[in-house]
Amino acid sequence: MKKNIVLVGMMGSGKSVIAKALAERLQLPCYSTDELIEQKTKKSIKALVASKGWEYFRSKEEQIVAQLAKKKGVIIDTGGGVILNPDNVRLLKKHGIIFFIKVGPAVIFERIKDDKKRPLINVPNPLAEIRRIYKQRLPLYNQADVIVNASVSIESAVAAIARKVVS
Numbered sequence: 254m255k256k257n258i259v260l261v262g263m264m265g266s267g268k269s270v271i272a273k274a275l276a277e278r279l280q281l282p283c284y285s286t287d288e289l290i291e292q293k294t295k296k297s298i299k300a301l302v303a304s305k306g307w308e309y310f311r312s313k314e315e316q317i318v319a320q321l322a323k324k325k326g327v328i329i330d331t332g333g334g335v336i337l338n339p340d341n342v343r344l345l346k347k348h349g350i351i352f353f354i355k356v357g358p359a360v361i362f363e364r365i366k367d368d369k370k371r372p373l374i375n376v377p378n379p380l381a382e383i384r385r386i387y388k389q390r391l392p393l394y395n396q397a398d399v400i401v402n403a404s405v406s407i408e409s410a411v412a413a414i415a416r417k418v419v420s
């Protein structure tokens with residue numbers, strides 16, 4: 254299996270947990286675009302966005318995606334907005350299978366409502382903001398090769414992806 258396994262989806266959908274579980278199960282290396290941006294800039298995403306803005310963050314994200322996409326047989330855990338850039342989607346698809354980790358806004362809200370590290374939902378009405386972002390991005394996430402329902406359990410999502418890549 255030389256194609257990469259790429260996870261896309263909203264913040265709080267469980268991508269990072271799923272990516273780590275898959276890496277363990279399939280014995281594959283795993284990379285997170287957000288973690289690599291933090292390492293490269295030596296700043297948390299929150300601090301980076303606060304000091305340099307979203308455009309700067311998105312350009313760093315594009316650079317990291319371009320590097321990671323060319324790897325072979327790795328797991329790539331992407332930030333929720335990676336699909337906003339068509340070049341990211343094209344490259345990730347070229348070298349990998351994209352899995353959309355699908356979780357509805359209400360479940361996302363429950364999972365991340367107390368997390369202060371997420372700049373996107375640092376607004377007066379986070380649930381409404383999650384709904385708005387979800388609606389706007391759904392057609393982009395749906396460009397994935399496989400849609401994985403992860404609302405119920407993380408374990409079943411991991412198993413579904415593992416089945417797909419070993420078959």
Ligand code: S3P
Pocket residue numbers: 262263264265287298331332333334335371372373
């Ligand atoms: C973002 C999601 C975050 C992070 C950044 C922007 C988004 O990643 O990349 O805050 O636009 O949805 P997670 O999906 O890992 O939370």
